[in-house]
Amino acid sequence: MHTVEHSYTSLPEPLHCTGSFDSRELRFLRAMVFAVEEINNSSDLLPGVTLGYQVYDSCTSIPMAMNVAIQLANGLDPMFDTGEQCSGSATVTAIVGESGSTPTISMLRIIGPFGIPQVSYFSTCACLSDKKQYPTFFRTIPSDQFQAAALAHLIRHFGWTWIGAVRSDSDYGNNGMAAFLQAAQKEGICVEYSEAFYRTNPLSRVQRVADVIRRSTARVVVAFVAIGDMRILLGELERLPSPPRQWIGSESWVTDPDMLRFSLCAGAIGFGIPRSVIPGLRDFLLDLSPQKVSNSPLLTEFWEGAFGCRLGIGTTTGVEEKVCDGSEDIQQLQTPYTDTSQLRVTNMVYKAVYAIAHAIHSSVCEERENSTVNCDKNLHVKPTQVLERLKRVNFSRNGRMPTGTQWPLMSWSTGR
Known part of the structure; x- marks a missing residue:
C-alpha cells in the first residue's frame, strides 16, 4: 500500500496500491470470474438467476483490507436496471477471500x-x-494445524534433528510456527533459532534474519513464511551466498513456480494442496484482447507489465513509452497467470464460489415433482440465509476431477 505522511490540514487521499503485481493472485481472481460465469450459464445450478460480483485489490495490506470490509458493510452502490427484471441486493451476500490470514x-x-x-x-x-x-x-x-504436524513428521522421517526456523511475523506465520514447534518437540527435533520478520519491516530487520541463517550451524531451515515475505528473504540471502541449506517450505510458497528463480530453493520440499483440473479455465484465462483488458484496471496493469507497453497512452510524465499495438500474444506469455499446470489454490477459489452458489441455490430454488428446478429471481437473499446454508455444504469430491465434471460435487448435511 502507498503510504503518505498526514498533515491533518487537508482531507487524506484515498488508499491505493503500489509496487509489483502478483499475476498468480490475478489467476485466482479470474478463476472466481470463470466460476461465476459458468454458474450463470448453468441450467441446473441457480437456473435463471444471475450472480454478480465486485473485485477489490487489498494489495496484501491490512488497512486496505479493512477499508474494503467497511465498504462492503456499508452496502454496494445502487444498481441500474439493464432492461431485465433485476432484484439486486443492497448488501453483499458473501465474500470470497482473503488470501492472507491476517487481512x-x-x-x-x-x-x-x-x-x-x-x-x-x-x-x-x-x-x-x-x-x-x-x-x-x-x-x-x-x-495449518494439519500442515504443522505433517512437517514435523517429514523432518523426523529424514532424520534431521537440528534445524533452524523462520516465519512471517503475522497470524499465519506465528500461529503456524507455534504449532510446528510444539509438534517438533514431540518428535525430538531441536531448534537452533526461531526468527520472525514481515515485509514492511525495515531492511535491517530482514538482514538480521538473513545473517542468523548464514551464521547458524543448522543446515535445515523450516520456513513458515508468506510468499511476499519469502521473496524478500531469499533476495537478501542471495546477495551474500552462504553454505547451501535444505529448505522445508509451507504451502504458501513451496509450490509457487516463481520461487524457481532463486537458486537457494533447489530441492526445497514441503506439502502442497492437491493438484486439480478445471476444464475450460485455461482457455478462459487466455481469452484476453486489448479491448477486454482496457475495461479492467487490474488486467490493464497486468498486461502493461507483462508486455512492457502502454494501452492507448504513448507518454507518461513526459517519458516516451512503447504503445501496445495489438501484436502482443498472451499465448506465448510465461507467467504464473498463464500457468495452469498446477491448479492447487486456484481450485480452492473455484470451490469457494460454488459453495456460495449452492448456498444461494438452496435459499431461492426448489425442485418440483417433475424434477425441474424453479428459482424465485425476485427473492431478496439475506447474507444470514447464505451463512446458515453454507454450514451444510459438504464436498463429496476433492482433487482431480474427471473429464466432463463441470463443478465440484457437493452434498447437504445438517452438520457444521
Whole structure:
C-alpha cells in the first residue's frame, strides 16, 4: 500500500496500491470470474438467476483490507436496471477471500457482526477455526494445524534433528510456527533459532534474519513464511551466498513456480494442496484482447507489465513509452497467470464460489415433482440465509476431477 505522511490540514487521499503485481493472485481472481460465469450459464445450478460480483485489490495490506470490509458493510452502490427484471441486493451476500490470514481476520472483525459469510481459499491460520471468534468464516483449504504436524513428521522421517526456523511475523506465520514447534518437540527435533520478520519491516530487520541463517550451524531451515515475505528473504540471502541449506517450505510458497528463480530453493520440499483440473479455465484465462483488458484496471496493469507497453497512452510524465499495438500474444506469455499446470489454490477459489452458489441455490430454488428446478429471481437473499446454508455444504469430491465434471460435487448435511 502507498503510504503518505498526514498533515491533518487537508482531507487524506484515498488508499491505493503500489509496487509489483502478483499475476498468480490475478489467476485466482479470474478463476472466481470463470466460476461465476459458468454458474450463470448453468441450467441446473441457480437456473435463471444471475450472480454478480465486485473485485477489490487489498494489495496484501491490512488497512486496505479493512477499508474494503467497511465498504462492503456499508452496502454496494445502487444498481441500474439493464432492461431485465433485476432484484439486486443492497448488501453483499458473501465474500470470497482473503488470501492472507491476517487481512482475513481484520475483515472478519468488521463484517462478522453483520452476518456476512466469508469463504477463504488461502487463509490457513488454525486460529480461524475458532467459531466463537469467527462464526461467519469458512474456507476450502485445510488449517495449518494439519500442515504443522505433517512437517514435523517429514523432518523426523529424514532424520534431521537440528534445524533452524523462520516465519512471517503475522497470524499465519506465528500461529503456524507455534504449532510446528510444539509438534517438533514431540518428535525430538531441536531448534537452533526461531526468527520472525514481515515485509514492511525495515531492511535491517530482514538482514538480521538473513545473517542468523548464514551464521547458524543448522543446515535445515523450516520456513513458515508468506510468499511476499519469502521473496524478500531469499533476495537478501542471495546477495551474500552462504553454505547451501535444505529448505522445508509451507504451502504458501513451496509450490509457487516463481520461487524457481532463486537458486537457494533447489530441492526445497514441503506439502502442497492437491493438484486439480478445471476444464475450460485455461482457455478462459487466455481469452484476453486489448479491448477486454482496457475495461479492467487490474488486467490493464497486468498486461502493461507483462508486455512492457502502454494501452492507448504513448507518454507518461513526459517519458516516451512503447504503445501496445495489438501484436502482443498472451499465448506465448510465461507467467504464473498463464500457468495452469498446477491448479492447487486456484481450485480452492473455484470451490469457494460454488459453495456460495449452492448456498444461494438452496435459499431461492426448489425442485418440483417433475424434477425441474424453479428459482424465485425476485427473492431478496439475506447474507444470514447464505451463512446458515453454507454450514451444510459438504464436498463429496476433492482433487482431480474427471473429464466432463463441470463443478465440484457437493452434498447437504445438517452438520457444521
